[in-house]
Amino acid sequence: MEPHVRCDQLTSNLDMRHDSDPKLVECFRFVTNALKAKEFYRRDVQYIVRNGKALIINELTGRVEPKRRWSDGIHQAVEAKEGLKIQADSVIVAQITYQSLFKLYPKLSGMTGTAKTEVEKEFLKMFKMPVIEVPTNLPNIRVDLPIQAFATLRGKWQYVREEVESMFQLGRPVLVGTTSVESSEYLSDLLKSRNIPHNVLNARPKYAAREAEIIAQAGRKHAITISTNMAGRGTDIILGGNPKMLAKEIVEDNVLPFLSHDTPDVETEGESTSHKGLSKIKLGPSSLALLAKAAIMAKYVHKSESNEWSFQKAKSAVMESIEMSNTIGLEKLQERVAEVTEMYPLCDAIALAYATVLKDCEIHCFDEGAEVKTLGGLHVIGTSLHESRRIDNQLRGRAGRQGDPGSTRFMVSLQDEMFRKFNLDTEWAVRLISRITDGEDIAIESNAVVKQLLGLQINAEKYYFGIRKNLVEFDEVLEVQRKHIYSLRQVILSGDSESCSEQIFQYMQAVVDEIILGNVDPQKPPKTWDLAKLLDELASLGGNLLTETFKETQEEDLQSSLEQILRYGSVEVDNFVLPNMPVPPNSFRGIRKRTSSAMRWFAMCVDDTSKKGRYTNIVNLLRKYFGDFLIATYLEVLQESRHHDAYIRGIEREALLKTLDMLWKDHLVNMNKLSSAVNVRSFGHRNPLEEYKIDGCRFFISMLSATRRLTVEALLRYWSSPMESEEIFNTADQ
Known part of the structure; x- marks a missing residue:
């Protein structure tokens, strides 16, 4: 179809x-x-x-x-x-940008070898951190050769292959940096066609699992290594090889086959590294004898064990022995072995063999390293310019470490991904190259072409800096909201029982205030207010709890009560009850309860956010009466439940946290959608950031209101029907 x-x-x-x-x-x-x-x-x-x-x-x-x-x-x-099993969509429960995360620390510093680039200004602008250059330990004698440009990808890869082949014949180690798994394996196939032995290091598990071993021998004579981006590898390439890693490989190759007959899993253990073309390490008679002894001991242990050793268990045993050797040292190991006669523990046998082999490897690596230095050191080839000069410098920095000789060369094609992505005028460059040469594999080192390419790289860096800057500006809006939510969660989690109860009371008062202020107008007389709707909304808060109380209360009763207050002119606020209206159960007993009521009344009087008018005092009295009534009803229900205070506080905390976390999660989803959609408003000559701030603030206020409402409804209904309260959470979650 x-x-x-x-x-x-x-x-x-x-x-x-x-x-x-x-x-x-x-x-x-x-x-x-x-x-x-x-x-x-x-x-x-x-x-x-x-x-x-x-x-x-x-x-x-x-x-x-x-x-x-x-x-x-x-x-x-x-x-x-890809035809794979589709997993559930990821749900964001919390998010923070790296910039906002780093700003949470009171002190901030870092160390890198590539900060002295265009990113220096970004460090200063984003984090208020200047970049200070530390002099190198030894003079840098690395040679950075000019960039070579090619008209086509095919021409570039052919020239890279020829460059690698010439260096291989010379004996110099080569590191080729690629930008993707695809390109690294393409180059690998080219080298295989010319029978050039090499190792590949990329994201595939069969290579990534052997990363340390591959890097260990990348500096050996005739070593060819193809790697994806070297940022974050964190391992120096030592000219001549890493003796510790090479000694470990030798011990594993001689012991593991006798200790376990399992075939190593390529997905977890990696594919064995290639030693073709590399010089064989010369082991002395003592090392050979101890390796044979360790192999015999491994074979003996394997036969004596009732259960078959897995490859992973065998490898762990070898690694523990090597760690012991590094800790104890050769002399103490020899003393321990001398105390035992014919048979000594497998761990000691492997450790002693490793320590002896390590001595031979150190001699071999030192001699080979000196030979590699005379040949010119490590040669690094970059096969594409990255979108940041820092990454290019990280690749260059693999050569010429600690005063060693070395050289680097970048070979780029006008068909590279970065140039296509940022719309390089390739026709101009191709015409210029075609005037110089007809061959697609002929390298061009024209200053005009190179300047154009480097200028494009700078533009790419500016583009991504703009994205990061825009992300930070948008996240500043969310950061204010995040701090408020996290501080609120901290109060709920670490506060005492009284603070938790006070939080519930404030929520109840806020919910009542929203209902009342949504149905009354302080600038108009009470007879114009929609009191019937107000009573219905208040009664629906607690399920059956408030419905029973206000079922006989009519709109006319509340209307006459408010008119009576208007005629009196003054009321006693402490024990205020609306005339002809139900009296709150138990009223407020105890100094803490009365203090809480007084504080909420004071907050109403100084509230500058609500609408003001001639009848503001009547509105505030209405807010106080229904707020006190709701809280008193809640306290009466708690007393009738006869539960311990610890249990009650636990339920309250659970309700507070569950609603807050659930609605905060939904809020993050809405904010992400808003950040994606708000850019469209720029077509209407509006500032997307300002629009995001306005709508984001509106979303946040709405989320806090929904949090208070859902928490209050859940707590009021829980004591009459726990299942009903659970349904509220489930409905809101959906």
Whole structure:
């Protein structure tokens, strides 16, 4: 069936005339996400598929991030595209930007080797942190060769292959940096076609699990390493190799086959690193003898054990032995072994073998490192300019560490992803290159072309800085709300029982105030107020609790009561009760209860947010009466329940937290939708940020109001029907 026919069938029951139709909006979201997943999210670039799951690749570090998922249905669209099981959409329960998170710390500092770029201004503007350059320990003698440009991708990759081959024949170690899993494996296939041994380090598990081993030998003679972005790898490439890592590999290769017959899982243990083309490490007679002894001990332990050792268990035992060797040292190990006769523990045998092999590896790596230095050190090849010069510098910085010699070269194509993304005038560059050469694999080092490419990279950095700046400005709105919510949660969690009760009382008074102020106008006389609706809304708050109380109260009763107050002119506020209206149960007994009532009355009198008028005092008395009545009814229900105070406080805390967390979660979703939609208002010559602030504030006020209302309803109904209270939460959650 043709795709457009299938789409027509799916949308045939939708009303296309009304763009507010929820089904149409949902369908539009699905179609948009499907198009994004198809065109913008590429396998082995933005994500990989492993064990039936789509896993995100961090484009800055080249690492898989298994716990991350794209939001707004994008991840589900990618799963549908790959034919995977579609997981539930991720729910945001809390969020914070890195910038806002860092600002929470009283002191902030950092260390990096790439801050002296365009990002220096960003550090100062965002975090008020100047960048101070620390002199290098040893002079930098690395040679950064000019950028070479190619007209086509094919020409670039052919030249990269030739450059790697020439360096391999010379004996220099080479590190090739790529921007994606796809490009690293493409280059790997090119090198295989020329029988050039190499190792690949990218987000695929069979390579990522062996990251330390691959990096350990990346500085050895004839070593060729293809890696995705090197940011965050955190391991120096030592010329001549890393003796500790090489010694560990030798011990594992000699012991693990005898300790476990399991085949290692490539997904978790990684694919074995390639040693082809590398010089063989010469082990002395003592090392060979101790390795043989450790292998015999491993074989003996394997046969004597009733249960078969798994590969993971065997590897853990070897790692523990190596850690012990690093802690104790060779001399103490020899003393421990000398105290035992023929057979000594497997752990000691492996540790002693490792310590002896390490000595041989150190000698070999030192000699080979000196030889590599005479050849020119590590040669780094960058196959594309990144969207930030910092990442390019991180790749360059792998060569020439601690005063070592080295060289770097960037080879770029006009068809690279970054140039296509930021609309480089490739026709101009291609015409310029075609005037110089006809071959697509001929490198061009023209200053005009290179200047154009570097200028585009600077524009890309400015573009992403603008995105981050815009994100921070939008998050400042949410940060104020976040601080308020988190401080409120902290009061609920850490406050004593009295503070928790006072919070409930304030919620009840606020709910009553909203109902009253929504039905009365202090600038108009009481006879114009909608008192019937007011009584109905108040009675509906507590289910049967208040309905029974006000079932015989009519609008006329409340009207005459208010007129009577107007005739009297003055009332006693402390024990105020509306004439001819029900008296609050038990009134307010105890100094704390009376103090709470007085504080709420004072807050009403000084409230500048509510509407003022000739009848403001009458409105405030109405607020006080119904607020006190609701709280007194609640306290009476608590007394009748005969529950312990600890149990009651627990229920109150649960209601407060559950409603707050639930509605805050919904608020975050609404704010994310608002931030995505508000940019459209710029077409109407409105400032999107200002519009976001206005609507975000309105959303937040509405969320707090809903939190108070739902909490009060849940608590009032809980004592009469716990199941009914639970239904309130479930309905609001849906």
